[in-house]
Amino acid sequence: MAASDQPRRGSGPEPGSSRGARAAFSVERGDGRLLLGGDLGLPVAARLWRDLHTLSRAAPPPRLDLDLGGVAAVDGAAMALLVELRAELATRGIECEIVGASRRLEPLVHLYGGHAPPRLRATPARTGWLERLGRATVDAGRGLELAVAFVGAIVAALGGVLRRPASGNWRAVPSLAERAGIDGVPIVLLLDFLVGFVMGYQSADQLALYGAHAFVADVVGISVVRELSPLMTAIVVSGRSGAAFAAEIGTMRVSEEIDALRTMGFCPVRYLVLPRVAALALVGPVLTLLGDIVGVAGGALVGVIKLDIGPTAYLAELRTAIFPADVATGLVKGAAFGVAIALIGCHHGFATTGGAAGVGRRTTATVVTCLFTIVVLDTLFTVFFRMLGL
Amino acid sequence: MSTPCVLTVEDLSVGWRGEPPLVEHACFEVKRGEVFGLLGGSGSGKSTLLRCLVGLEEPLAGRLDVLGAGPPRLDATRPRYGVMFQAGALFGSLTVGQNVALPIQRWTDLPRAAVATVVRSKLRLVGLEDAEHKLPAALSGGMRKRAAIARALSLEPDLLFLDEPSSGLDPVTSAELDVLIVTLQRALGLTVVLVTHELGSIFDIVDRCALLDRQARCVVAIGTPRALAASADGRVSGFFRRASGGA
Numbered sequence: 001m002a003a004s005d006q007p008r009r010g011s012g013p014e015p016g017s018s019r020g021a022r023a024a025f026s027v028e029r030g031d032g033r034l035l036l037g038g039d040l041g042l043p044v045a046a047r048l049w050r051d052l053h054t055l056s057r058a059a060p061p062p063r064l065d066l067d068l069g070g071v072a073a074v075d076g077a078a079m080a081l082l083v084e085l086r087a088e089l090a091t092r093g094i095e096c097e098i099v100g101a102s103r104r105l106e107p108l109v110h111l112y113g114g115h116a117p118p119r120l121r122a123t124p125a126r127t128g129w130l131e132r133l134g135r136a137t138v139d140a141g142r143g144l145e146l147a148v149a150f151v152g153a154i155v156a157a158l159g160g161v162l163r164r165p166a167s168g169n170w171r172a173v174p175s176l177a178e179r180a181g182i183d184g185v186p187i188v189l190l191l192d193f194l195v196g197f198v199m200g201y202q203s204a205d206q207l208a209l210y211g212a213h214a215f216v217a218d219v220v221g222i223s224v225v226r227e228l229s230p231l232m233t234a235i236v237v238s239g240r241s242g243a244a245f246a247a248e249i250g251t252m253r254v255s256e257e258i259d260a261l262r263t264m265g266f267c268p269v270r271y272l273v274l275p276r277v278a279a280l281a282l283v284g285p286v287l288t289l290l291g292d293i294v295g296v297a298g299g300a301l302v303g304v305i306k307l308d309i310g311p312t313a314y315l316a317e318l319r320t321a322i323f324p325a326d327v328a329t330g331l332v333k334g335a336a337f338g339v340a341i342a343l344i345g346c347h348h349g350f351a352t353t354g355g356a357a358g359v360g361r362r363t364t365a366t367v368v369t370c371l372f373t374i375v376v377l378d379t380l381f382t383v384f385f386r387m388l389g390l
Numbered sequence: 391m392s393t394p395c396v397l398t399v400e401d402l403s404v405g406w407r408g409e410p411p412l413v414e415h416a417c418f419e420v421k422r423g424e425v426f427g428l429l430g431g432s433g434s435g436k437s438t439l440l441r442c443l444v445g446l447e448e449p450l451a452g453r454l455d456v457l458g459a460g461p462p463r464l465d466a467t468r469p470r471y472g473v474m475f476q477a478g479a480l481f482g483s484l485t486v487g488q489n490v491a492l493p494i495q496r497w498t499d500l501p502r503a504a505v506a507t508v509v510r511s512k513l514r515l516v517g518l519e520d521a522e523h524k525l526p527a528a529l530s531g532g533m534r535k536r537a538a539i540a541r542a543l544s545l546e547p548d549l550l551f552l553d554e555p556s557s558g559l560d561p562v563t564s565a566e567l568d569v570l571i572v573t574l575q576r577a578l579g580l581t582v583v584l585v586t587h588e589l590g591s592i593f594d595i596v597d598r599c600a601l602l603d604r605q606a607r608c609v610v611a612i613g614t615p616r617a618l619a620a621s622a623d624g625r626v627s628g629f630f631r632r633a634s635g636g637a
């Protein structure tokens with residue numbers, strides 16, 4: 001750093017910067033003051049700020065004025081920086097006034113508060129870990145409170161609908177189910193087919209070691225029908241419908257459409273949530289069943305091309321391995337996952353605050369929560385079904 | 391026509407959780423058939439107070455009576471007031487016609503064709519017959535406000551709450567909207583609670599008004615616009631000076 005007790009110039013265009021005729025400015029250290037000159041503006045603001053700091057760093061108390069005597073023009077950005085410098089100097093106990101402003105510059109000085117005593121900004125206190133922990137706890141508590149209130153509202157709405165079934169918004173269910181279900185069929189089919197195929201491929205070699213080729217049908221069949229098809233389907237539905245529900249309802253929330261619904265005498269939960277839950281409760285098992293079929297087909301393809309098991313033999317083996325109870329547990333899971341996804345998506349939609357950014361945050365949160373919930377639910381279901389001997 | 395007052399506000403305080411109250415101890419009455427203005431600068435809590443009046447927010451304290459039925463309740467019964475939100479709050483996925491039809495379908499068993507007739511009559515009232523099948527996104531700002539008014543009128547309310555119908559509109563459109571509001575109010579015998587800080591609307595269509603003040607956190611004056619404009623209270627005259635564009 002250059003010695004700063006001798007007068008020093010901050011200068012116009014720096015050597016090496018070939019931007020051509022840049023507006024020149026200057027900062028010089030005078031007696032108890034910084035003399036500014038030239039054009040102070042946004043294009044040179046970065047260098048101005050650096051020069052001001054360099055020159056003022058070693059300035060002794062009690063005083064360092066900013067002299068605008070030589071300044072031809074200032075813009076808002078530069079003025080804001082000068083005013084900020086005053087505040088910084090004030091925290092170091094150095095008094096600083098903006099002096100020598102020409103008549104033309106005077107209004108801008110006033111506009112930015114350069115004439116008033118510098119406003120000391122309280123530096124935001126660093127939050128310690130304890131405080132952060134406390135805040136996080138409070139936030140989590142509030143989240144839990146919201147979720148509990150949401151569950152309460154669902155139960156109340158469900159009660160109302162059970163008492164008067166006609167009061168439900170059932171007309172919305174078919175179109176919601178169509179959007180969540182039919183439009184999701186291709187991706188579910190593709191995924192489940194590939195999963196069945198990969199399962200078959202991986203297990204084929206292992207089983208071949210024991211000469212148990214034919215059991216590929218059992219392994220793939222059971223895993224697809226009981227576990228993989230419900231899981232893969234739920235993952236697809238989370239990403240498509242769960243996120244869509246959160247975004248739709250969240251947008252309605254931030255644009256006051258939910259409030260409008262309420263003032264027109266609608267119960268938003270009954271009107272918006274129950275149809276969505278019903279739609280996914282239908283769509284979940286249906287997509288899961290389709291997934292079962294293509295998943296098993298994927299396994300059969302491996303049997304045919306890799307293990308030389310004919311389709312008929314494969315099917316015969318399958319019939320000895322898979323019982324209706326296996327399929328049923330998968331479908332129950334599918335329905336439960338559907339309900340969970342709809343509830344999570346709608347809950348996040350209703351909890352949305354803070355405009356478009358809030359909608360985005362809630363949509364992301366929906367997918368994450370859904371995936372987590374699905375895996376946990378799946379574990380619980382699997383253990384539960386096994387305990388029941390299903 | 392039993393109560394002359396359709397809205398009674400007693401000692402009402404409103405605000406948001408975890409923040410200092412915005413308005414405290416507000417007392418005023420809205421008489422049947424008048425246009426009552428809620429005035430105040432930006433952020434003075436007009437919209438928040440309105441949300442309390444229509445039952446979307448719980449007041450922090452105080453009593454509220456809407457249409458002689460006690461505090462507003464948003465369930466179970468057909469709402470007897472209509473609300474227009476500051477940004478319109480039209481349902482983006484429904485056409486203008488469907489927006490207006492929705493509350494009618496909710497509260498009546500009218501067959502589809504009859505609902506359509508009612509809807510068209512409402513849209514004619516606000517001059518939007520041609521926009522029945524358009525989505526809100528395809529409307530201009532002024533059309534959106536008129537569609538929102540049509541929807542607020544759909545359940546034949548006695549009382550209409552309008553949050554800044556003229557915000558974001560040019561002076562001509564905003565004056566047209568004022569005319570529309572007064573016409574509807576006279577013809578339908580409505581009582582209107584109007585949030586605004588538009589001087590034109592205040593003097594042209596507001597019968598009486600209450601002025602909120604952000605610093606004072608209360609209603610600083612109640613009366614006719616002329617009386618308020620002539621007030622010696624600095625907070626009141628200050629509002630009128632700022633609203634008229636003075637320094």
Ligand SMILES: Nc1ncnc2c1ncn2[C@@H]1O[C@H](COP(=O)(O)OP(=O)(O)OP(=O)(O)O)[C@@H](O)[C@H]1O
Nearest residue numbers: 406412430431432433434435436437438439476587
């Ligand atoms: N949902 C909310 N949660 C928390 N605070 C809010 C919320 N909505 C508004 N506020 C706060 O309440 C205060 C008053 O807002 P309000 O919308 O009532 O003002 P207003 O008088 O209607 O203003 P304008 O004329 O600009 O519409 C503002 O400071 C705002 O930050």
Ligand SMILES: [Mg+2]
Nearest residue numbers: 436437476553
């Ligand atoms: Mg407002």
